[in-house]
Structure formats: structure tokens, C-alpha cells
Amino acid sequence: MADMHSTARPRGNAARICTILGFVFAVVAVFLAPVLFGIVGVVLGIVGAVMGDKPLGWYAAAASVVGAVIGIALAAAILNS
Template identity: 85%
Template sequence: MADIPTTARPRSSAARVCTILAFVFAVVAIFLAPVLFGLVGLVLGIVGAVLGDKPLGWYAAGASVLGAVIGIALAAAIYNS
């Protein structure tokens, strides 16, 4: 029986680590340096998704962007009050 090539990559532990770190950076971005941690979380989420942790990697990338936006809005509200 011939092996059928698959288009999806198997999930690796490196992909899962990148995805988990992206979620952690999404939470940290709310409270501390939202642009920096949001950007790093976005990159790690994309890397996790590309390495095979789909769709969780994409959710982590989106959560990092959302965390950065919330962090920026929170900082603006605190500094402008």
C-alpha cells in the first residue's frame, strides 16, 4: 500500500511551546509593555501555527493582538485620567 502524502504537518512539542508562550505573552501584554509582548506573542502564535499547532496557534496570535490592544487602551485610560 502506497503512502499518501499529507499536507498538514504533525504537531510537534516546539509548536505547542510556541503556542503556550504566545498565550502567556497575550496576558502579560495587558499589564506590561503591550506593544512588545503583543508583537512577540503574535510572532510565536504564527510560528506555532506554521509548525503544526493549528488552529490553536492562530487563536494565540489573535489573543496576543487583542491583549496588546487592551493593554494600550488600559494604559491610555490610566494616563489620561
């Protein structure tokens, strides 16, 4: 029998898919519409974490924020040059 706490949720495929999509949107946010894809990546990362993919879901949300900030800085640098 598995040694799980009563509050732990088993990780499902939907949680992993949301987390992976969160990372994908974090990368896309660097190059294309950083605000839009950054927000979507944060939401998907949080949904993945809440659904049971705890550490990676939060990492995906943080990566989306970083990707959006880098994308905004990159766009500002390109437009001001």
C-alpha cells in the same frame, strides 16, 4: 496506520510550546509593555501555527493582538485620569 493527509504536519512539542508562550505573552501584554509583548505573542502564535499547531497557534496570535489593544487602552485610560 494514521489517517493523515499528505500535506498535514504532525504537531510537535516545539509548536505547542510556541503556542503556549503566545498565550502567555498575550496576557502579559495587557499589564506590561503591550506593544512589545503583543508583537512577540503574535510572532510566537504564527510560528506555532506554521509548525503544526494550527488552530491554537492562530488563536494565540489573535489573543496577542487583543491583549495588546486592551493594554494600550488601559494605559491610555490610566495616564489620562
